[in-house]
Amino acid sequence: MSIYERVKQIAEERGFALTEVAQRAGIGEKSIYAWKPSKQYPDGVTPKRATLEKVAAVLGVTADDLLGLPDSANSTKQPQAVKTNDLDQLLSDEGVAMFNGQPLSDDYKHALLAMLNTLNESEH
Numbered sequence: 001m002s003i004y005e006r007v008k009q010i011a012e013e014r015g016f017a018l019t020e021v022a023q024r025a026g027i028g029e030k031s032i033y034a035w036k037p038s039k040q041y042p043d044g045v046t047p048k049r050a051t052l053e054k055v056a057a058v059l060g061v062t063a064d065d066l067l068g069l070p071d072s073a074n075s076t077k078q079p080q081a082v083k084t085n086d087l088d089q090l091l092s093d094e095g096v097a098m099f100n101g102q103p104l105s106d107d108y109k110h111a112l113l114a115m116l117n118t119l120n121e122s123e124h
Helices: 003-014 016-023 033-035 047-058 063-067 105-122
Strands: none
Touching: 003 016, 003 033, 003 047, 003 063, 016 033, 016 047, 047 063
């Protein structure tokens, strides 16, 4: 299954059109359609990792899920560990933080980080 087919399937399961997923991810509306296999690109065009991570965040999956990479926790039938996210990293300039299906701007990320730091300082 191609990346395009995985994105399309998961989007449909979530009730999203591909153009809506693209809009929420902050990429061009027709970008995901370029990932579709064609004569010129039998496996489809592979998106940049950052773009794939934005789409994955909108869909509530990982970029590895969209790439079809096996999940080691699932393949061994062991309970899956709880995923933790470091807010410092998510709110850094390099992190992709989403709210309401939309990526947060750098200004919002910096404001949230400042607010959390202020709250943390007032508790100590």
